[in-house]
Amino acid sequence: NAGVTQTPKFQVLKTGQSMTLQCAQDMNHEYMSWYRQDPGMGLRLIHYSVGAGITDQGEVPNGYNVSRSTTEDFPLRLLSAAPSQTSVYFCASSYLGGHGEKLFFGSGTQLSVL
Amino acid sequence: RKEVEQDPGPFNVPEGATVAFNCTYSNSASQSFFWYRQDCRKEPKLLMSVYSSGNEDGRFTAQLNRASQYISLLIRDSKLSDSATYLCVVNMNTGFQKLVFGTGTRLLVSP
Numbered sequence: 001n002a003g004v005t006q007t008p009k010f011q012v013l014k015t016g017q018s019m020t021l022q023c024a025q026d027m028n029h030e031y032m033s034w035y036r037q038d039p040g041m042g043l044r045l046i047h048y049s050v051g052a053g054i055t056d057q058g059e060v061p062n063g064y065n066v067s068r069s070t071t072e073d074f075p076l077r078l079l080s081a082a083p084s085q086t087s088v089y090f091c092a093s094s095y096l097g098g099h100g101e102k103l104f105f106g107s108g109t110q111l112s113v114l
Numbered sequence: 115r116k117e118v119e120q121d122p123g124p125f126n127v128p129e130g131a132t133v134a135f136n137c138t139y140s141n142s143a144s145q146s147f148f149w150y151r152q153d154c155r156k157e158p159k160l161l162m163s164v165y166s167s168g169n170e171d172g173r174f175t176a177q178l179n180r181a182s183q184y185i186s187l188l189i190r191d192s193k194l195s196d197s198a199t200y201l202c203v204v205n206m207n208t209g210f211q212k213l214v215f216g217t218g219t220r221l222l223v224s225p
Contacts, residue, residue: 035215042118042201042215043158090157103150103213105157 002026006091006106013081013113021076021109023091029104030096032074036060036087037108043090049074050096081113115140118204120216127223131192135219137202138184147178147185150201152218158201161187192223 007022025032033048045058049068063085065077074093078085091106120137127133139147147164162169164176164185175188185204189196202216 040122040217042217044215045213102160103158105159107157108155 004091004093004104004106006089006109008109009107010110011112013078013111015081015083015113017078017081019078019081021078021089021091021111023074023076023106024072025074025091025093025104026072027093027095027104028071029093030071032068032091032093033058034064034066034074034076035090035092036085037090038087046076046089078111083113085111086113087111117141117206117214118202118216120200120202120219122217122219124220124222127192127221129192129194129223129225131223132188132190133192133221134186134188135200135202135221136184136186137204137216137219138182139202139204139214140183141204141206142180142183144183144204144206146205147176148203148205149174149176149185149187150203150215152199152201154198158215161200189221192221194223194225197221197223 004025030051034046035043037043044060046064047066049055055066089109092103094103117140149161150158151161152158162171164178168177173190177186199218199220201218204214206212
């Protein structure tokens with residue numbers, strides 16, 4: 001079982017560049033989300049989706065765009081990378097109706113913005 | 115005050131020891147509680163949910179104290195493989211978008 005697949009695992013960008021972090025899940029989960037994890041801080045929600053065609057902002061959405069054209073895929077786009085976006089990014093998915101249990105995470109993307 | 119607070123540690127314990135972590139939360143209306151485990155440079159994974167009556171899973175026991183607004187995790191007979199960071203996760207309402215993650219408590223188990 002693939003679960004939640006994130007690519008790339010590592011990425012270095014220059015300030016102002018754009019890129020897309022890919023996330024795909026094969027568990028038919030309705031809920032998908034993106035988090036960032038920074039030292040000394042808990043995971044913070046960037047954007048989330050409760051189904052294809054439905055997205056919403058989380059706690060720290062500025063500088064990021066998402067779309068959900070299929071149940072399986074939930075890409076995260078950095079429009080114009082900034083050093084403050086240096087972080088580890090995790091995609092996560094789950095079935096709707098839960099409260100936090102069985103949140104499946106991808107293996108993460110380490111992003112550095114120079 | 116942070117919504118979810120944990121002692122970052124590290125907690126250094128020998129194999130076989132019993133160790134306990136606490137986590138406090140600020141919102142008295144919080145609905146559900148979890149412990150996730152995160153190995154170094156890996157993704158978080160659910161360790162266990164925390165129920166009002168307390169629950170046990172092998173060597174792990176989780177408890178909830180709503181009056182004092184904290185949850186705890188007790189690990190008995192620590193193994194080297196328990197070395198990890200333990201994340202306290204609180205759902206402030208319903209729906210995944212209200213999940214708040216603590217910064218984690220690091221545990222190091224030594225031979």
